[in-house]
Amino acid sequence: MQPLAGDALLALWERGATLHPIDRALHVLAYAAPGRDPEALARLPLGVRDALLLAARRATLGDRIEAQDACPACGERIEVALACSALAAGEAPPSPEWPLEAAGYRLRLRPLDSHDAAASAQAGDVAAARALLLARCVVAAEHDGESVPPEALPEAVAAAAAASVAEHDGAAELMLSLACPRCGHAWSSVLDAAGFVWTELAARAQRLMQDVHALARAYGWREADILALSDARRAAYLALATA
Ligand SMILES: [Zn+2]
Incomplete structure (x- = not known):
């Protein structure tokens, strides 16, 4: 699975923002797995599709996920640390029938x-x-x-x-077992992998645009040149520009 580079991530966000969530999931996969037949991607069992989306998320943003939920008993906000690799390492793909x-x-x-x-x-x-x-x-x-x-x-x-x-098609429903540290209530929550991965990629695209905005204003550089910088180099210039 290819990581999504800065320019691809912005193009993905730009076109995906107006799509229905189901088309959007396929749109992300088309970027993350270029060369695969779009119709074959649409025919993937939903659990297999979600495992691929989590692999795309992992390649681009890393393995660690920090998710949030609220305790249904007392309302306490809880944060859960998860790993894409553990979520996507479900069973083998389902039989055709x-x-x-x-x-x-x-x-x-x-x-x-x-x-x-x-x-x-x-x-x-x-x-x-x-x-x-x-x-x-x-x-x-x-x-x-x-x-x-x-x-x-x-x-x-x-x-x-x-x-x-x-x-x-086990991975189609990613059940998380959660427990509240405040009141001890235990519950399970279903992670919508496709929606979650889109939200995270869109947030990353928006942070990138903020970086482009700050660097373009400071140095007059073009968007394409700023996006072509490595993350480390972009962050270093940003620190200098905003110091
Ligand atoms: Zn609670």
């Missing part, structure tokens, strides 16, 4: 990808989105030798299918 038996129903399931996520985002409400994702991850279903459409599956079977998809 796998079987599931639940309550006498025999299903074949597949992982969800960015096309599925984009379709569900336009579904209107949560129930419609859930039905759409179920219809997409259930490749085939039968009961007593008869084929059953996904919308006719009993609630318990639909829930088992959803749980199986989450389990097979």
Whole structure:
């Protein structure tokens, strides 16, 4: 995975800012993994996509993540230190398809990808989105030798299918186990890897623009020349310019 250089990071931020979050995640991957077919990236299981996004984050901003959350019991703000490598080192990529038996129903399931996520985002409400994702991850279903459409599956079977998809594409839901140092409450929180990585890259792009602004004002240098400086050299000139 290539680190994103200064000019690429600004171009990424500029074009990504107006995109839907799902397109934005694919946009980041297209920059971080140049040469990979965009359609193949869109077809990646969501957990595999998120592992790649975390690898891009690690290559550009380092392995250590400092995340924040609030205790649901007492409201205390807590900071959690995580490592991209530990978050992304989930299980192997899911199989293209796998079987599931639940309550006498025999299903074949597949992982969800960015096309599925984009379709569900336009579904209107949560129930419609859930039905759409179920219809997409259930490749085939039968009961007593008869084929059953996904919308006719009993609630318990639909829930088992959803749980199986989450389990097979493990990294798609990054569960963090947290505990409050003030009141001792323990809870779990789901990290939205795609949203998180974008927020961090966008913050880095904005800090870079502040640096460009300060150096251009101090020395009259061009944006491209300032962005081409190494981080260490840019920081050294900034310290001199603002001393
Ligand atoms: Zn608490």
